[in-house]
Amino acid sequence: MSQKWVYEFAEGSKDMKGLLGGKGANLAEMTNLGLPVPPGFTITTEACNTYLATGGFPEGLMDQVREALDSLESKMGKTLGDVNDPLLVSVRSGSKFSMPGMMDTVLNLGLNDESVKGLAAQTENERFAQDSYRRFIQMFGKIVMDIDGEKFEELLDEAKKAIGTEADTDLTAQDLSELVLKFKALYASETGSDFPQDPADQLSLAIKAVFESWNNNRARVYRRREKISDDLGTAVNVQSMVFGNKGEDSGTGVAFTRNPATGEKGHYGDYLPNAQGEDVVSGSRNAHPLTFLEERHPDCYSRLIEIMGILEGHYRDMCDIEFTVEQGTLWMLQTRVGKRTAVAALRLAVEFETEGAIDKKEAVGRVDPHALDQLLHPQFDPDADFEIIAKGMNASPGAAVGAVVFTSAAAVEAAEDGREVVLVRRMTDPDDLPGMIAANGILTSAGGKTSHAAVVSRGMGKPCVCGAEAIKIGKDSFSVGDVVVNEGDVISIDGSTGIVVLGAVPTKEPELSPEFRTVLGWADEYRRMGVWANADTPEDALRARDFGAEGIGLCRTEHMFLGERLPIIQRFILAESDLDEEAALGDLLEVQRDDFVGIFEAMDGLPVTIRLLDPPLHEFLPHREDLRIEMAELESAGKKDSDEYREKERFSRATLEWEEANPMLGLRGCRLGLYKPGLYTMQVRAIIEAAVIRKKAGGDPRVEIMVPLVVMAEELQRLRKEIVATATTVMSAEGVEVDYTVGTMIEVPRAALTAGEVAQDADFFSFGTNDLTQTAWAFSRDDVEAKLIPHYMESGLLTRNPFETVDPAGVGRLVEIAVKEGREAKAGLKIGVCGEHGGDPESITFFEGAGLDYVSCSPFRVPVARLAAAQASIGLGGDATR
């Protein structure tokens, strides 16, 4: 006996989405609930997959289809192709996950030169019958036989022109009947065979077409974007047709059981009289609210409301419904759990819980963590009209409006004058920080989602669109195609979507609903992992704490060397004697200590993980290229003897000493700490002194000192000794004991591979998965994210950007090795992650599985991470595997 390839609707259920697709499973469920569903059957996704693998129908499929059709015909009392009262069916695709408009549908199947007469007789409407037949040939020709749709449209236009009209509705039954002949002729000339008159042939060709539509280009691209696996396949639903276009007593509609935009209670939908479903979806005619149905067909309406109640009660969630009224009779064509905005998702979760439909755990699982992010930032007003001039990557969410500036200095100047600006640069680097702080938003033409601009913007919660490659930046203008945008022109960017608009778009401020806090509160009850934040300033720390962060997992200290402090670190680098070096370090100590006091105060009672200096020294120097050009200019101006020239020469020499071919793999992190020991000693001194100050003031500083870029246990061992020595000296001088721990980042493959040794001297591990991804993949984020990763995604080599979602087979395996071997060497070793992945829901699911103790992310991602960690704990998290 062959496999079961075909299920009548009554044989399925909503839990069989994998086999029957979403549409088929829900049609089955409604059928079994006794709701008025036009009868039909579903061909399984397995049949599709077998067809796609072998190129032919699986054995037994068409026999089972014939049996199901027989059953359908006897149920309906009609026969496909019948000359008197033909059965017509729709053939629709339906995969496990909704892919609206991506695959193919054929309506009115069963019509032929004979049955069209039966349809006319039955409906007493010759025009309707001819129009249905014409539409069927057109749809079948285009979709099943791949004939260019334009050719049918041309014939239709000719027919209309012949009678001097522009409206389809002016075509008479006769006109349409002639059009049918022309369509059939077109069909024959394009395919080399006549339009199939046997409904069995029509059906078999249509099933094939639906199967094959799984692999059409549109569908592939859509799946890639939505991260849907290519091997799910589609089911095929064959269902008896009902017609909403049989006159004013017919119609079609869509409805939600609650408001999908706000989550508000109450029915919500559109109804279009005398129309088919396609007309509603295409929006070609203005729809009426559901009250229209209530007025015209109160019986239908009350039955619909009753059914919506049944469905919501049954699905325990807001449902999305498609229905048709055929001459006063209500038919249900589709239902599913409805899509919703983040605002609605939160409200629905809370209200269904209050109503007792679901428990708190299920409520926590009902909200998509990705969607939360948009609630925390201003958005373009959804009612605003605007024209997009470019699209980049959605690097840091939120909308920003301001006048274009091209330099950090101009941004700072504008901010001082109270002007609002958007900073536009090819890429940013640490020099641009003051400008980034001053600007409302940042737009770059190069670099990816983990470029400097993106990472820093996310950290600040500042909108950023990056890698908008169409933008060509000049000295005081940028151009996109023909559009030239000058310095001072106002633009708007939306970092949630990557959109760039010329002119000011009105924005909407975010509102944190009470439901938001309720759902996150529930999430906290279920979550195992801690959620910490990456924050470098007291302001960021406070914001993170407000969002629920339970500690700081990454406090970068390099930003504390920039701005007005840059000259001090430059003095350190250019120092020509130990004395000069020590003097510069002394000045740095003063300012660093104040920074730390502020952060410890903001996070009083919670752990603060301070990473010792990480970037290479040349990041604190001017660009060598610029220096050389400036020197060349001074030289040609005869100013080679000036102090200015000599100053630049000193800097140029320093850049030569410190510049690197691959800074990512160079003299930075703990290497610099070991090479220039004074730096780390100064930082540890500042940290411990700050903690002492806080303790003396009655505070409760929780200090965690983190050593970056360790690749050998020996490095950490040496530095730990030095850190402890410095801390001990400070504490005994001050007469105050401070509890502190010393840990390390695991951000290079070798550190993960030797984690057992590294753990000996570590109180904690924190995975730096950005750098771990860069090194494990040999992917410099600055270099591959703008060009290579998009290329790989488009061509299907990559389904996820490994900088957004942790790669389980490579980086994830290193994480697992390090967790296992680190804890084998030191039981209970505290382990977290502070890379960008710490705020990504699918990665959080992975980290839950790997047994991490906490994730740390930018302050604005904290709510997302709290929810994602809870979903991971209760086994409802998104999956990071490809």
Add this chain to the structure above:
Amino acid sequence: MSQKWVYEFAEGSKDMKGLLGGKGANLAEMTNLGLPVPPGFTITTEACNTYLATGGFPEGLMDQVREALDSLESKMGKTLGDVNDPLLVSVRSGSKFSMPGMMDTVLNLGLNDESVKGLAAQTENERFAQDSYRRFIQMFGKIVMDIDGEKFEELLDEAKKAIGTEADTDLTAQDLSELVLKFKALYASETGSDFPQDPADQLSLAIKAVFESWNNNRARVYRRREKISDDLGTAVNVQSMVFGNKGEDSGTGVAFTRNPATGEKGHYGDYLPNAQGEDVVSGSRNAHPLTFLEERHPDCYSRLIEIMGILEGHYRDMCDIEFTVEQGTLWMLQTRVGKRTAVAALRLAVEFETEGAIDKKEAVGRVDPHALDQLLHPQFDPDADFEIIAKGMNASPGAAVGAVVFTSAAAVEAAEDGREVVLVRRMTDPDDLPGMIAANGILTSAGGKTSHAAVVSRGMGKPCVCGAEAIKIGKDSFSVGDVVVNEGDVISIDGSTGIVVLGAVPTKEPELSPEFRTVLGWADEYRRMGVWANADTPEDALRARDFGAEGIGLCRTEHMFLGERLPIIQRFILAESDLDEEAALGDLLEVQRDDFVGIFEAMDGLPVTIRLLDPPLHEFLPHREDLRIEMAELESAGKKDSDEYREKERFSRATLEWEEANPMLGLRGCRLGLYKPGLYTMQVRAIIEAAVIRKKAGGDPRVEIMVPLVVMAEELQRLRKEIVATATTVMSAEGVEVDYTVGTMIEVPRAALTAGEVAQDADFFSFGTNDLTQTAWAFSRDDVEAKLIPHYMESGLLTRNPFETVDPAGVGRLVEIAVKEGREAKAGLKIGVCGEHGGDPESITFFEGAGLDYVSCSPFRVPVARLAAAQASIGLGGDATR
């Protein structure tokens, strides 16, 4: 009962070097052979390690010393400190591995104010006794009590000045006796206590001093350099003194049982009458050949010759001997297997095998593979005098002499004029290749042993000294301290030692002895792994084949795009239409095909692994910085409208498009092959067409196509399909079948971690351990080798440069994972290594253990690798663990 800490000489053997040190073990062996060894005993290295760990003598040690001393006294019939006939002893360090001059020795121990009289009486030489006492106090004070030796020397100088002489020998017994008083006073004032009169105290302090000398700075540095572990500890040998300085019937000497420089048969040594061992070693007096002893003391001489025969027969190797003649009696003070030159090592191995003393396997184990390298390159004449002006890294062995040039173009010009030059640059890059080919040698002031200059030079077998940081390079001169070397001045460099000399040093051409070929032939019989070579040209391939390479493991194709072909690849990069791009590719196809024909011909019948293009495109463009400066100069010269300016502008735009922040982790390797598919298709076409040409000519090309920088199985899968499609097209067009395989480099951690998947589409793996080290360690070789690695080595964080010897815990673990999982996925998968480590003996031992099929190295390293692979096979290879 406490542990046995002390062994009398008769209790030990030569196989106990770990416990007794080399000296102690060999003294024991000679004692047991019945040779005349002054009696004594050895304190074990374990006692030393216990002392160093606890800071005190281990329990029972001094009791055992007392017992051994009792036994010694009764054997000698003398007593330590005896007023009539005192026993005197030497106390010498001796560790497992010879560390000449690194640790401490105390002679004449046992002398005090009383026993000095006994010594005078016994020797009937008051002056000798007083001089011995004075020397003992001086040596004891300096070495055991750490008194500044200069202070003793000053007192000695004063004594000589007082009697108006400059020679020690003019001091009378009386003078010396007074000096003893002054030395004792100095001792007391410096240490705060009197010079110890009790010989037991003297001995216990001396033992402590020897123990502690294990950790003195000199010894630590030496061990680091020689890769000797810090935890071995030293033994202490206490031996009754014999005196070679008792008059003309006494003397001391060193001898080798064969010539250690050439391996020639026959005795070889120096003899110094009336002297102590220290005098021979210090070279303060001219020594006589052994024939001098034969003339003066024929009995002693014939006994010595007899003993040398016994030792060589016993050790089955050339021995190195120290002996003393005391008043006509011969004493053996030390023996060991003698150090030898590479030439001698080969000759000795062959001759001992011929003589039947050892078998071929042992002979193969007798030659240090590291030493072979020097035989393959010209050397500075060892008899030449010269002054070193700078030292860099010994990047590529061999000596080179030539006039200094600073640009590639100047080198090429000089070569065309027949002038010999050394190319001096800060670092080299691919643009410098023509100059590197034209020069006799290369000297750089930056970059490490795996910098571009080093790697390319080694590949060409061209001498290179790199990273000579003391050298400051200007426009047409360089300076080292005060020395200024102008363009055109002649310098000499020795790439085997890293030495730079001003002026021409005479050099010696290498001679390949028949023994060289014999030993390598034997090695081939024992070796399991294949030895292939990295070669990019037919010339290199032929040389490699001559050195015994069994295939090419890495043929880099990027060098084929340089020199006069550079404009073609630049046309490709700058192409503004597909047509331009295809035209450039067409031209590249022509030249590449010819290259491959030549290489296949040179390696006919042997596998040739061709790596598809690896470097990023910007390596083929001028430096952006230079372009910008040239453009600025043109602009200020009012030439902004010139073609030259526009040309530079085009290049500048291209560099902007292709430049990268971290090229090592950027758009290169197979990424470029996927991003710009035409490139790889062209290369595969050229390869297969070349193979077809060779086949048509009756040749036997063995083609292996290697895809670089794979990080995901999907990349290889996609490219393999494209490669096969191209190859199939070419073969069917030509009507010739070519066997070829498609494999991949494993050079990024993720590739190793997903090797099971990658293996699906790979016929072979080849580890690129250079890049694997760079990525696994986050060590950019260009950036860390000159500064960081030396710093880490000096400070003891690293004991080996991971770019020279593969790091077992990190990179090695990735290799093991990839081998295991690759072969699990595909049984019998061929796996090799083509990184620099393929020519490093310790790494080769690791690869043998990991189960690799072959190693591939630069042609000049092939003999080294053949020998090292054989030693690894028979379990005699050097160890890569730290």
